[in-house]
Amino acid sequence: MHPALLGLITITVGVSGCIGYFYGSNLLLDKVLLPASGPNAGRNISRRELIRPWLFLFPAILALGLYLAYPVVATLILSFQERGAGGVRTFVGFENYTQMFAEPKFAEAMRNNVLWLVVVPASATGFGLLAAQLTDRLRWGNIAKSIIFMPMAISFVGAAVIFKLIYEARPEDVAQIGVLNHLYLLFGGAEPQQWLTIPFWNSFFLMAVLIWIQTGFAMVILSAALRGIPEETIEAAIIDGANPLQIFFKIKVPQIMGTIVVVWTTITIATLKVFDIVFAMTNGQWETQVLANYMYDKLFRANDWGMGSAAAMIIMLLVTPILVWNVYNARKEMR
Amino acid sequence: MDGLSGKKPAVVWLLNISVVVLVALWLFPTLGLFVSSFRTSEQITSSGWWASLFPAEQTLQLRALDPDDNRIETGAGMFVVEGNVLEGDYAEVNIDRWGTSSRAPSAYTIGDTADLGDGESMTLNADGTYIWQGNDDQISGRGQRLFIIATVPPEFTTDNYKNVLFTEGNSEDMAKAFFNTLTVVIPATIIPILIAAFAAYALAWMDFPGRALLIATVVGLLVVPLQLALIPLLQFHNAIGIGKGYLGVWMAHTGFGLPLAIYLLRNYMVGLPRDIIENARVDGATEFQIFTKIILPLSFPALASFAIFQFLWTWNDLLVALVFLIDSSGETTVMTKQIVELLGTRGGDWEILATSAFISIAVPLLVFFMMQKYLVRGLLAGSVK
CATH class of the missing domain: 1.20.5 (Single alpha-helices involved in coiled-coils or other helix-helix interfaces)
Structure with missing residues (x-):
């Protein structure tokens, strides 16, 4: 069957199935199981209000449980197992982990990931804050924001192509078509550089891609937060003779600290999961490996599910503090 | 400030x-x-x-018309060839200087007459017209060479797009990948919205034990890296017999998109005025009616926000497609995968790479600029509390 047709059928079946389920189950509950008439009318009505929320929630809980909650547990179990002959899995304790910790590639991935986690959220949030503040009172500020926000819509893979063109190196005697080498030679560089093959620094060239994408996100949110600052606090500071830098760092930034933290953690999570950029640009060569790509390597190239799952659990472990913090905040807010 | x-x-x-x-x-x-x-x-x-982007100075090497076919006798054994060197491809060119030999390509300015010896001469005008005069011997054989130092305006072509999208049997079959991507994206955007909308309504406006816990769970699942889900779900898909394919990728995207969808929609629905809902309940509307007739239409901005997020995310995704969709036949390849492949095999062919990449980012950019309002609103609802 043609995939487009299959897609169309799936939409129809999926949508009408969903609506049919919700409509039918509510109808069943109201008319057949617990009708609001007869001797038990009162009891039926209160009972069905107990059941109904779960009718509404059932498909979502099923999908969430199956696609997000169960895999966490299953991956944890897989990470303690090894696949032997004939696909039989045996429990091996922490062997996958110890084996992984001993691998130089893993140490490299961890080191790079820490670097990413320090540099990307800080730079993206910093640039975002700068852009938000600068465009705030500008007449063409909205257009400027639109353009800085635009990379958000571009895929990591698309961005990888865009930046590969920037980093492109050509032999010394012909015209450079990569901007970076063009500028490098213009400002006195000796010869064109293969930027992505220079260990340590190449990680930063990859990070630039993610910073470029995430800055717009930070800017949009911080810009809204800046606008939410009460005018009076700023006016009072001006009357007291504060200079613009003082107003920014001592009046504005403290008031939006909460938002800055939210932006920072959101970008941190995105950074932890970064896969496409490294996969498309260097595939972990030249010491640019990161955890997500390392895990993909183990799972689908080396076909080592135990170690791949162990790597995935490391990513989960790194996310957990943020997860706990988010849940804590959400609960605090609901009270 | x-x-x-x-x-x-x-x-x-x-x-x-x-x-x-x-x-x-x-x-x-x-x-x-x-x-x-x-x-x-x-x-x-x-x-x-x-x-x-700017006009560039170039040296063009052109030729006057073939004298044997085009010369005209002007009497007394003298011949002339007239024509325009800029005809055709070079119509937009501005001549700065010109010459008749490769050693001195900039010997003359516009309107000069070059003396080619023994009475042979060549005159070139700004519009490219020339007059080449001489005797029978001189005006024969091949056309006189002309070197033109010219300012060439920026020149662009849409051939790359024709080549990548429409050329039959093209190895970089972007058109196919484009439709595959579309096939993945549309159901993967619509279905989670429906499921999430019902759940969000229950979490926002129905009172039942365990509600707070469920909301906390959704917030927690928001950040669970989908990397964890790859192997267990692939096993699951193989076990229930759908293997790798569209059905699997739709289900995976639905599952991965749900936490954000529920979270965004619940936050929005909670903010809807309580009076409307209570009045409807007093008037005897069922919960199902309240949901479809009141909540859903009022929640349109939040639905649109999430739809854009999910659209962008599924369109731009590589990992989920790699794991759940693309099998060894490569028939179901998506654009992101296609581009990664091109990066590997044709890393130097920038015209193909750039065009393919731009085709893949054009649609999200279009959606982005058209629906920016909703995207910003959704971001703010999801992050700023």
Whole structure:
């Protein structure tokens, strides 16, 4: 069957199935199981209000449980197992982990990931804050924001192509078509550089891609937060003779600290999961490996599910503090 | 800032300039790809894309018309060939200087008459018309060579797009990948919205034990890396017999998109006025009716926000497609995968790479600029509390 047709059928079946389920189950509950008439009318009505929320929630809980909650547990179990002959899995304790910790590639991935986690959220949030503040009172500020926000819509893979063109190196005697080498030679560089093959620094060239994408996100949110600052606090500071830098760092930034933290953690999570950029640009060569790509390597190239799952659990472990913090905040807010 | 920047022109200038620099920095990379996709492969490899935006000085090597066919006798054994060297491909060219030998390609200016010896002469005008005069011997054989130092205006072509999208049997079958991507994206955007909307309504407006716990769970699942889900779900898909394919990728995207969908929609629905819902309940509306007739229409902005997120995310996704969709036959490849493949096999063919990449980012960019309002609203609802 043609995939487009299959897609169309799936939409129809999926949508009408969903609506049919919700409509039918509510109808069943109201008319057949617990009708609001007869001797038990009162009891039926209160009972069905107990059941109904779960009718509404059932498909979502099923999908969430199956696609997000169960895999966490299953991956944890897989990470303690090894696949032997004939696909039989045996429990091996922490062997996958110890084996992984001993691998130089893993140490490299961890080191790079820490670097990413320090540099990307800080730079993206910093640039975002700068852009938000600068465009705030500008007449063409909205257009400027639109353009800085635009990379958000571009895929990591698309961005990888865009930046590969920037980093492109050509032999010394012909015209450079990569901007970076063009500028490098213009400002006195000796010869064109293969930027992505220079260990340590190449990680930063990859990070630039993610910073470029995430800055717009930070800017949009911080810009809204800046606008939410009460005018009076700023006016009072001006009357007291504060200079613009003082107003920014001592009046504005403290008031939006909460938002800055939210932006920072959101970008941190995105950074932890970064896969496409490294996969498309260097595939972990030249010491640019990161955890997500390392895990993909183990799972689908080396076909080592135990170690791949162990790597995935490391990513989960790194996310957990943020997860706990988010849940804590959400609960605090609901009270 | 207004106490200051509003008054001093120098500060206003500084502010404007720094924003211009920032915007340029952010626009420049995409612009490079965009411009490159309209250049031929020779153009891309011979100069940086930024050079193509401005008229460039070039030396053209052209020839006068074949004298044997085109010469006209002007009497007394003298012949003349008249024509226009800029006819055809070079119609837009501005001649700066010209010459008749490769050693001195810039010997003459426009309107000069070059003395080619023994009475032979060549005159070239600004519009490219020339008069080549001489005797029977001189005006014969091949046409006189002309070297023209010219300013060539920027030149762009849409051939790359024709080539990548429409050429039959093209190895970089982007058209197929484009439709595959579309096939993945549309159901993967619509289905989670429906499921999430019902759940969000229950979490926002129904009272039942365990509600707070469920909301906390959703918030927690928001950040669970989908990397964890790959192997267990692939096993699960194989076990229930759907293996790798569209059904699997739709289900995976639905599952992965749900936490954000529920979270966004619940936050929005909670903010709807309580009176409307209570009045409807008093008037005897069922919960199902309240949901479909009141909540759903009122929640349109939040639904749109999430739809855009999910659309962008599924369109741009590589990992989920790699794991759950693309099998060894490669029939179901999506654009992101196609581009990664091109990066590997044809890393130097920038005209194909740039064009393919731009095709894949054109649709999200279009959606982005059309629906930016909802995207921003959704971001704010999801992050700022």
